Amino acid sequence: xxxxxxxxxxxxxxxxxxxxxxxxxxxxxxxxxxxxxxxxxxxxxxxxxxxxxxxxxxxxxxxxxxxxxxxxxxxxxxxxxxxxxxxxxxxxxxxxxxxxxxxxxxxxxxxxxxxxxxxxxxxxxxxxxxxxxxxxxxxxxxxxxxxxxxxxxxxxxxxxxxxxxxxxxxxxxxxxxxxxxxxxxxxxxxxxxxxxxxxxxxxxxxxxxxxxxxxxxxxxxxxxxxxxxxxxxxxxxxxxxxxxxxxxxxxxxxxxxxxxxxxxxxxxxxxxxxxxxxxxxxxxxxxxxxxxxxxxxxxxxxxxxxxxxxxxxxxxxxxxxxxxxxxxxxxxxxxxxxxxxxxxxxxxxxxxxxxxxxxxxxxxxxxxxxxxxxxxxxxxxxxxxxxxxxxxxxxxxxxxxxxxxxxxxxxxxxxxxxxxxxxxxxxxxxxxxxxxxxxxxxxxxxxxxxxxxxxxxxxxxxx
Numbered sequence: 001x002x003x004x005x006x007x008x009x010x011x012x013x014x015x016x017x018x019x020x021x022x023x024x025x026x027x028x029x030x031x032x033x034x035x036x037x038x039x040x041x042x043x044x045x046x047x048x049x050x051x052x053x054x055x056x057x058x059x060x061x062x063x064x065x066x067x068x069x070x071x072x073x074x075x076x077x078x079x080x081x082x083x084x085x086x087x088x089x090x091x092x093x094x095x096x097x098x099x100x101x102x103x104x105x106x107x108x109x110x111x112x113x114x115x116x117x118x119x120x121x122x123x124x125x126x127x128x129x130x131x132x133x134x135x136x137x138x139x140x141x142x143x144x145x146x147x148x149x150x151x152x153x154x155x156x157x158x159x160x161x162x163x164x165x166x167x168x169x170x171x172x173x174x175x176x177x178x179x180x181x182x183x184x185x186x187x188x189x190x191x192x193x194x195x196x197x198x199x200x201x202x203x204x205x206x207x208x209x210x211x212x213x214x215x216x217x218x219x220x221x222x223x224x225x226x227x228x229x230x231x232x233x234x235x236x237x238x239x240x241x242x243x244x245x246x247x248x249x250x251x252x253x254x255x256x257x258x259x260x261x262x263x264x265x266x267x268x269x270x271x272x273x274x275x276x277x278x279x280x281x282x283x284x285x286x287x288x289x290x291x292x293x294x295x296x297x298x299x300x301x302x303x304x305x306x307x308x309x310x311x312x313x314x315x316x317x318x319x320x321x322x323x324x325x326x327x328x329x330x331x332x333x334x335x336x337x338x339x340x341x342x343x344x345x346x347x348x349x350x351x352x353x354x355x356x357x358x359x360x361x362x363x364x365x366x367x368x369x370x371x372x373x374x375x376x377x378x379x380x381x382x383x384x385x386x387x388x389x390x391x392x393x394x395x396x397x398x399x400x401x402x403x404x405x406x407x408x409x410x411x412x413x414x415x416x417x418x419x420x421x422x423x424x425x426x427x428x429x430x431x432x433x434x435x436x437x438x439x440x441x442x443x444x445x446x447x448x449x450x451x452x453x454x455x456x457x458x459x460x461x462x463x
Contacts, residue, residue, distance in 0.1 A: 001067065004058045008073050008319040009211065010293040011300065011311065013184065014052040017064045021048040025461070027253045032263060034449045035246035036237045037186055038295035040266060045183075045456065054289055073316070075285030077276045079326040087329050088338050094321055095312060095339070099124040099207070102310035107204030109307060110134040110158065112149035114353025116216075116336045117209030119152055121312065123344045125207065126156040133204060135161040137191050142393035143353075151350045169194045170400040171409045174455065180305045183456035185298040186448045188397045192302040199306035206303045210296050212313040214287055215322045218331035219280025232283055233267050237291075241446035245431055252424035280327055288319065397444045401435075410451065419454045422461070 004014060029043035042050040052058055055073035060066055082090075099121065108125055112118045112134045125132050134156075136149030146162040153160035173193045181190075192199065224232060243260070250259040270290065276282040292314075303309050312318065322330070329335055337360050341348040348360040355366040357374045365371065382392045393399060401410055413419070414428050431450060435443035 002060045006052050006054055006056050008055045008316045009314045010054050011297050015049050016066050018048050018050050023048050031246040031250050031259050035242035076323045077278045077281035080324050084329055087325055091335050096124050098312045098315045100128045103130050107131045109204045109206045112136045112152055114145045114148035117212035120336050121209050122152050122156050123340050123347055132158040134158040135163055137163050139165045139393040141390050155346045163195050165191050165194050167399040178455045178459050181298055181301050186452045188448045190299045190302045205307050206309040208311050211292055216336050217333055219284040229271050230268050239445040241443040245446040248427045252427050413454045419457045422457050
């Protein structure tokens with residue numbers, strides 16, 4: 001017998017066997033994977049394998065069958081009657097203690113961005129006097145996010161490397177990427193693969209800010225407060241073009257019923273199991289239970305291929321802390337912003353990418369007429385570059401899928417004979433042609449997931 005205790009937000013997928021289930025491809029699970037980019041709940045590629053769930057004690061036998069399981073943590077919402085300053089003091093102590101414990105005496109490798117999660121880490125690491133080697137990504141011919149990150153690093157006294165994501169790297173690393181994540185997430189979002197060898201030559205352990213933006217913000221956008229819980233999750237889960245791909249696969253495989261009804265029933269069942277009455281907190285819990293471990297954590301495997309990783313916001317104590325904090329203090333990133341302002345005002349004064357050109361002190365001005373000069377200047381700059389043939393890059397797939405060379409590589413995988421037999425040539429033709437001729441932005445996810453399934457079919461399909 002083997003005992004396993006899964007964290008509240010697991011960093012790694014642990015597989016067990018499903019009793020009384022034969023080895024078959026779980027095509028319904030693959031449809032959800034295609035639509036959302038991650039597997040839902042216990043799902044895997046095969047019907048006889050299931051993924052252990054968060055916050056649970058398991059006993060497995062020698063054949064990996066579950067003999068016993070007991071949940072030790074369930075997401076809840078019991079906000080304490082405390083002041084904002086008390087919540088800030090508690091967060092400061094908890095966050096910095098976690099960062100200090102995780103860091104130890106190791107050199108820290110810190111990916112910086114123009115946002116708040118890694119910025120809060122930078123402030124904490126500066127406060128505890130850690131030895132930090134930081135870096136940041138920017139897309140070639142895109143927004144120079146590394147310029148913001150470099151300012152943060154300079155204020156904190158960190159070593160800093162700018163990393164520019166170039167076109168065409170994907171095809172050189174595709175096989176290695178598939179070996180790392182076992183095709184449980186796509187290959188476009190994790191830009192780390194472009195720099196994996198460079199990371200391996202660095203010294204230290206990664207400190208990653210993943211999931212801070214979910215825990216420390218309102219669970220529902222103000223514009224979406226009128227939606228039902230089911231509609232909120234459905235809206236978040238389904239990617240652009242994802243429904244078209246999933247429905248096409250469902251029909252190609254002659255599955256019973258229709259995909260949308262199946263997915264909505266699955267989501268509603270999972271929502272009903274979360275005993276939280278506050279809608280925003282319930283949505284946050286759903287994401288933490290099913291999105292974080294099956295998408296975010298899978299992508300973290302690319303960091304783990306180079307060095308060990310530490311995640312302050314994944315810590316069990318942070319999850320429990322969130323459940324007791326008033327929603328008003330979490331909304332609009334209030335706690336994180338106050339923490340950064342309080343601990344390091346100079347870092348707070350650096351522009352916030354989501355509210356350019358404003359910073360943490362004046363981001364409330366990011367509305368007309370205050371933001372119009374920046375928006376006009378930015379638009380003119382993009383249009384000027386376009387006149388000289390320089391497309392403004394906002395997404396990685398634009399660098400890896402567009403252009404003749406990329407297209408030839410993409411087609412070689414999408415139109416591989418055994419893959420066409422698996423999903424149906426009509427499915428590939430329909431989604432690929434829509435990507436090429438109708439709306440590349442909308443159908444980029446569908447093409448990325450077709451590429452992922454193609455690599456899985458070639459490398460791992462044992463059916």
